[in-house]
Amino acid sequence: xxxxxxIQRSADFLAKKGVDSPRLQVELLLAHVLKMPRMKLYxxxxxxxxxxxxxxxxxxxxxxxxxEPLQQIIGSVSFCGLELTVNRNVLVPRPETELLAERxxxxxxxxxxxEGPLALDMGTGSGCLAIALTTHVPSAVICATDxxxxxxxxxxxxxxxxxxxxxxxxxxxxxxxxxxxxxxFHLIVSNPPxxxxxxxxxxxxxxxxxxxxxxxxxxxxxxxFYRRLAAEGRGxxxxxxxxxxxxxxxxxxxxxxxxxxAGWVVEALELDDNRKPRILIARAAE
Numbered sequence: 081x082x083x084x085x086x087i088q089r090s091a092d093f094l095a096k097k098g099v100d101s102p103r104l105q106v107e108l109l110l111a112h113v114l115k116m117p118r119m120k121l122y123x124x125x126x127x128x129x130x131x132x133x134x135x136x137x138x139x140x141x142x143x144x145x146x147x148e149p150l151q152q153i154i155g156s157v158s159f160c161g162l163e164l165t166v167n168r169n170v171l172v173p174r175p176e177t178e179l180l181a182e183r184x185x186x187x188x189x190x191x192x193x194x195e196g197p198l199a200l201d202m203g204t205g206s207g208c209l210a211i212a213l214t215t216h217v218p219s220a221v222i223c224a225t226d227x228x229x230x231x232x233x234x235x236x237x238x239x240x241x242x243x244x245x246x247x248x249x250x251x252x253x254x255x256x257x258x259x260x261x262x263x264x265f266h267l268i269v270s271n272p273p274x275x276x277x278x279x280x281x282x283x284x285x286x287x288x289x290x291x292x293x294x295x296x297x298x299x300x301x302x303x304x305f306y307r308r309l310a311a312e313g314r315g316x317x318x319x320x321x322x323x324x325x326x327x328x329x330x331x332x333x334x335x336x337x338x339x340x341x342a343g344w345v346v347e348a349l350e351l352d353d354n355r356k357p358r359i360l361i362a363r364a365a366e
Contacts, residue, residue: 084125147285169230185216202270207235214244225258272305310342332357
């Protein structure tokens with residue numbers, strides 16, 4: 081069977097399983113099997129696949145047909161140009177979170193003249209935010225927390241892979257309980273759980289069945305973690321510090337009200353590429 085025939089047959093199979101962009105998904109899986117950039121497939125459509133290659137592709141396509149996320153099948157994802165290992169213990173980093181990372185590292189680059197800026201990454205998961213920050217701000221030191229030991233182990237692995245492990249302190253625990261009470265940060269950044277509990281069963285199978293529920297479930301109204309950040313976060317910020325969090329678009333107004341009511345000045349609700357509110361930036365009131 082040629083590369084083109086394998087792509088066409090596999091794409092038809094995934095389409096019947098309800099997978100979005102089935103041909104693209106197959107091409108990415110086949111590029112992974114053949115260990116080549118996806119675009120090089122187009123130069124060899126008539127090449128016959130070896131039996132072992134075809135068997136491996138079929139196994140991966142079967143997994144994708146069961147709605148296992150492509151990134152978990154391949155085992156990695158690109159985030160801000162960084163290749164990160166992912167598995168079922170962490171959320172797959174989304175493009176929207178890259179916006180949060182960019183806003184965060186630009187703030188750190190402009191703050192704390194004469195000293196290394198300190199940041200807290202609350203709920204680090206794969207470590208994507210902490211690693212992006214330390215990569216773009218060589219003087220930064222990050223405290224990265226998570227409730228899951230499995231997530232922290234993966235984050236530490238990713239940090240080591242990108243040679244930033246010496247500047248990230250990983251701590252296990254629930255929220256600010258994992259942080260030294262005396263610590264004061266220039267920045268608190270978080271992509272917290274924000275899906276209302278009742279809506280989780282309505283999510284795509286890739287998310288609902290393969291990503292950790294604790295990283296998705298934001299409580300009855302999706303705002304539980306924001307309430308904790310708003311209530312406790314000010315005491316961990318240095319003067320002039322900022323808090324930046326990712327938002328769920330439908331809950332953005334409620335999240336903003338939570339921070340305003342807790343004594344924060346909300347400086348911005350930044351929009352993503354789809355013009356939806358995605359990032360809240362706030363500082364403690366004077």
